[in-house]
Amino acid sequence: MSPQTPTIPIATIAPRSTSDVPTAKLIELFSAIQGEGANCGTRQIFLRFAFCDLRCHYCDSAHTWTAPETCAIEATPGQRDFEIQANPVTLDRLLDWIDRQNRPRLHDSISITGGEPLLHATFLKTLLPQLKQRTGLPIYLETGGHRPELLDGLLEHLDTIGMDVKLPSSSGEQRWSAHAAFLRRCVASSTEGSGPQVFVKTIISAATTDDEIAQIGAMVSTIDPQIAVFLQPVTPLATDLRDRNQALRSDLYQHQLAPTPQQVLDWQTQLKQHLNDVRVIPQTHKMLGQL
Numbered sequence: 001m002s003p004q005t006p007t008i009p010i011a012t013i014a015p016r017s018t019s020d021v022p023t024a025k026l027i028e029l030f031s032a033i034q035g036e037g038a039n040c041g042t043r044q045i046f047l048r049f050a051f052c053d054l055r056c057h058y059c060d061s062a063h064t065w066t067a068p069e070t071c072a073i074e075a076t077p078g079q080r081d082f083e084i085q086a087n088p089v090t091l092d093r094l095l096d097w098i099d100r101q102n103r104p105r106l107h108d109s110i111s112i113t114g115g116e117p118l119l120h121a122t123f124l125k126t127l128l129p130q131l132k133q134r135t136g137l138p139i140y141l142e143t144g145g146h147r148p149e150l151l152d153g154l155l156e157h158l159d160t161i162g163m164d165v166k167l168p169s170s171s172g173e174q175r176w177s178a179h180a181a182f183l184r185r186c187v188a189s190s191t192e193g194s195g196p197q198v199f200v201k202t203i204i205s206a207a208t209t210d211d212e213i214a215q216i217g218a219m220v221s222t223i224d225p226q227i228a229v230f231l232q233p234v235t236p237l238a239t240d241l242r243d244r245n246q247a248l249r250s251d252l253y254q255h256q257l258a259p260t261p262q263q264v265l266d267w268q269t270q271l272k273q274h275l276n277d278v279r280v281i282p283q284t285h286k287m288l289g290q291l
């Protein structure tokens with residue numbers, strides 16, 4: 001865990017009890033191409049919630065860590081013609097904005113992302129069934145996978161979950177036991193026939209170790225070796241690391257450096273000894289220059 005990892009009381013994020021109108025604090029709503037994991041390359045409506053209780057070194061969404069006074073709502077799918085709306089937003093307004101995005105034959109699914117979207121679990125319990133009913137689109141949850149207790153009442157409304165495994169080397173976070181509990185809950189619910197498909201993704205860097213990769217392999221193979229694992233070489237942050245040699249000399253930047261091709265090959269080989277589906281996909285949304 002990062003020393004600055006904040007504690008965010010769920011009560012401050014949950015819909016306000018002073019009124020019966022469910023509300024949530026959003027960052028943005030827009031249409032884009034998913035750049036990561038099993039849905040990579042598909043078109044999604046992205047619903048990005050405010051707040052995160054982790055502080056990953058490689059985070060490209062630090063603007064989500066707190067809630068802004070306003071959120072950005074795309075008026076036309078993919079046109080980046082954002083309207084600025086006040087936070088928090090009501091459920092009805094959010095559903096109207098999603099209806100506006102939901103053009104025929106355009107989107108493959110809806111991405112519930114953040115920040116850490118599960119910090120809005122109470123709101124999601126109301127939102128997700130209505131979202132499914134109104135759009136007919138599958139719902140994908142992208143999560144840090146460290147809050148298994150917040151899955152209650154949500155799994156039956158989700159179609160896919162992309163669960164991050166936070167490696168200490170690249171993220172500065174360490175959540176192994178929570179990740180294992182999270183995966184177990186998803187697999188149990190899927191086995192009962194009412195839950196989503198889950199896959200694991202993890203950011204790897206030059207600082208990632210063989211032991212960490214072994215720990216992923218042991219955790220996933222113990223729970224279900226059919227779970228797909230996506231290794232994602234880190235995309236260096238804007239801090240300019242074009243001089244790889246200089247960065248290599250500095251321990252400070254190792255976690256921001258992409259792994260070498262040999263490291264990636266070795267880690268995929270290592271994981272494939274235990275798991276059936278191990279893929280390497282760079283963060284393609286960053287290659288495309290997308291949000």
Ligand code: SF4
Nearest residue numbers: 052054055056059115
């Ligand atoms: S979980 Fe996601 S949003 Fe939160 S700090 Fe990590 S990368 Fe950033």
